[in-house]
Amino acid sequence: MTIYEEHGWRMIPSRNGFGLALRDLGETHPELVVIGADLTESVRANYFAEKYPDRFFNAGIAEQNAATIAAGLALSGKIAVFSTYGVFASGRAFDQLRTTICYNKTNVKIGGAHGGLSVGPDGATHQALEEIALIRVLPNMVLIIPADSEETYKATVAAIEQIDGPVYIRFGRSPVPTITNKDTPFEVGKAxxxxxxxxxxxxxxxxxxxxxxxxxxxxxxxxxxxxxxxxxxxxxxxxxxxxxxxxxxxxxxxxxxxxxxxxxxxxxxxxxxxxxxxxxxxxxxxxxxxxxxxxxxxxxxxxxxxxxxxxxxxxxxxxxx
Amino acid sequence: MLTDIERAKYREIARRIRFDVIKMTYHAGSGHPGGSLSLVELFTMLYFKHLVHKPNDPNWQDRDRLVLSKGHACPALYAVLAESGYYPREEMWTLRKFGSRLQGHPAKDKGLPGIEVSTGSLGQGLSIAIGMAISAKMFERRDNRIFAILGDGEIQEGQVWEAFMSASHFKLDNLIAIIDNNNLQIDGYVDKVMCIYPLKEKLQAFGWRTITCNGHSLDEVDKALEIAREKTGKPTVIIIETIKGKGISFMNNKAEWHGKAPSREQALIAVTDLGYPENVLDKDID
Structure with missing residues (x-):
């Protein structure tokens, strides 16, 4: 028994919270669309894609295009979620995030998956260790790094329902202890x-x-x-x-x-x-x-x-x- | 084919837009006249005939969208917007000045009516237009169309090819890309700096319907835009063959006029080239 289990903390990857939130919000928000870049299951966008195939778009391995298409959808009144690994979402598409998504204050939500060391064996190329530095300098951007799956769920809901503008949510691949629960308060901007x-x-x-x-x-x-x-x-x-x-x-x-x-x-x-x-x-x-x-x-x-x-x-x- | 009366009307509008571009950049002391002048006939035919829009209701939801991916050519866009009645003509002369809604590159947040989106970092506009086209075709199910105007040098950006690939994949036949093929970029001829040709063949291979025309012939541009109305299940690209700096003797086909404003002496020559008396530079044409 690990120390986490001794505390009664369930081990769940935070990306699950992201996927579940998208799936649930899809029902109440017909204007919600999701754009992926070939990592549909990895980022848990499949939870949404399977339920709402007409509102999911796979841009293939082309993050710059994917991020900018999301902006175009948002400029047409959609709430557009773009998700891929954090290294690519923040690094590969940085200028797209800066000049198209943030400067236009588009209603795009970015799911930065596999943040930090959670992608483990894949090594340095895929471990996103620079996102805070890159994303925090962007005007109009909100940056959230939830502690666990429950908090990721709430952060995704808040980003979509409460914020009219770009939000970057960073979450991880590996199971991590779930230290909060459904009743734990969550408010964007409040520690x-x-x-x-x-x-x-x-x-x-x-x-x-x-x-x-x-x-x-x-x-x-x-x-x-x-x-x-x-x-x-x-x-x-x-x-x-x-x-x-x-x-x-x-x-x-x-x-x-x-x-x-x-x-x-x-x-x-x-x-x-x-x-x-x-x-x-x-x-x-x-x-x-x-x-x-x-x-x-x-x-x-x-x-x-x-x-x-x-x-x-x-x-x-x-x-x- | 345009009638003689139509052609004369559009020619006069085009002449005014050229004057506006010269006067704006002259007053600004900087800006991009070359690639603005190559778009004049296109903008004339779009805003005065083909684009479905309401200058007095810029956010009308059924409007066609136009994304100027080569954002540096905004003097031509600002001019055609003013000529169409989107905002007062006098405001044109505030281009690039502190506090102006006419920023050095189109800025949505400054609120100039008719600006759909901020652009300027090359290579992104077509992808924005794709997002808009997906929304119009698959969700709103409107008949409106989405236009994206790209520079030829801009196509060197890799993202543009990602976008070309995806537009045909998503079968966006409500999307029309227009490539301003003047074969000049800041460092010189496009085919010398980094060859993008053969353009038509590449785009056909990427699944696009291609139309080519002389971008300075009002009749040809009109015809190309007319052909583009027909939906074929594919996105359409119109390659307009143009001349950078078109219409101004000393700017014609000169890379150096990509991003440089005319001096007073040069602006006076330009005004004369356009057939106006010199004094319009200070007191305007109307």
Missing amino acids: LTIKDGSDLTIAACGSCVAESLLAAEILDKKGISARILDIHTIKPIDKTAIELASRETGAILTVEEHQVHAGFGSAVAEVVVQTCPVPMHFIGINDRFGESGTPQELIKFFKLDYENIALQAMKLLERNF
């Missing part, structure tokens, strides 16, 4: 305090939230009270929650399955230094490419696991780097 604490804050997004939560248990045993923030919306980021965390806990550790340079930690730090500067430390990928391995192996190798998070938290409190 979720998963656990309160007073000695420091661990801010995380995506599957790093679960690891941070486990780290907090280790810290608890050592008498350290850690606040765990699930900052699922990277843009617009919850400045209030971050400022409050700085003021009330006095130190912030960020954890991300992404490059540290210009990544999630940087987004948090921008708020911290402008509101209430406190010591910070960043856990993530340090300016290198990924490599093949199981996601679990890679999480350990890149020190994104709960044991290392706990260790870095203690070092941060001791100012010992």
Whole structure:
């Protein structure tokens, strides 16, 4: 029994939440269309495509065209969802995202699948570790990185029902612990305090939230009270929650399955230094490419696991780097 | 075939649009006159005959859509929109100025009536038009048509070929691409910089119906647009054979006039070339 199972957390890939949400929304939103790029099942767009074949379009292995067709559909009043692997959605089609989707403020939702290290054995070419840096700089864009499948479901619903404009949702391939449930609140732009604490804050997004939560248990045993923030919306980021965390806990550790340079930690730090500067430390990928391995192996190798998070938290409190 | 009266009417509109392009870019001090001038007859026949649109109701849902994929040719688009009555003529002279709705490349968010979408990064307009064509054909089930205007040099962008492939795959016979084949781009002749030819054969192989015409003959452009009305189950491409800088003596077929504004002296020569008295440059033609 893994530590996740011991906590009663079901192991589900977050991409499932995306697919299920599209399937459910297809019924209530006849204007919803989905554009794929040959990875229909991988990104879970098949849940929608099987139910609404007339509203699913496969553009083939041509992400630039796919992203821009989505914009054209949106300009004609559709809610257009474009989904492929995050490396291609954010990198290959970057100018299309920038100039056509965002500059025109089109109602396009981008599903960045296989984010982070979750694609494991495929190796560096397919591991999306740059999306936050690329997507966060785009005006008009909203960026959400949900913690698990449930949250991905809610994020997809919110993106489609509440936001008239481009949204990028990053989710993963491998099963990750489902730490939220149907009743957990979700609001775009509002960080979720998963656990309160007073000695420091661990801010995380995506599957790093679960690891941070486990780290907090280790810290608890050592008498350290850690606040765990699930900052699922990277843009617009919850400045209030971050400022409050700085003021009330006095130190912030960020954890991300992404490059540290210009990544999630940087987004948090921008708020911290402008509101209430406190010591910070960043856990993530340090300016290198990924490599093949199981996601679990890679999480350990890149020190994104709960044991290392706990260790870095203690070092941060001791100012010992 | 146009009647003599029609031809004279359209010729006069084309002449005015050429003047507008010269005056706009002269006042702006920068801009793209060359590739604007090659589109004048096309825009004249589209906006004054073939396009289904309502200048006083620019968002009318049954309108035809036009995507200017070669966004840098917007002076010609801005001119034909003003000539069609989409917005006041005086506003043309604000081109490229701070606060203007006439941005250096078409900008949807500035709200100039008649601008369907922001373009300027080459290679994307045809894909936008495909999205619009899918929506019109498969969802709204309207009879309207979607036009995309591309430059010849623009076709060097790989995305354009992704788009060519997908338009025929989706059988978008409500989509009409128009390629401004003036054989010039910033660095020189298109076939020398990076050859895109033979264009017609390539497009036919990609599953398109092709029509070729002299892009400066009002009759030929009219005929091509007339032929394009017939739906064949395939997307249509009209290759208009054009001359960059057409109609202005010193700009004719010169790559250097891709992205350069005329000086006052040059603008005065251009005005004379078009058969206007020199003073219209300052006091306008009406």
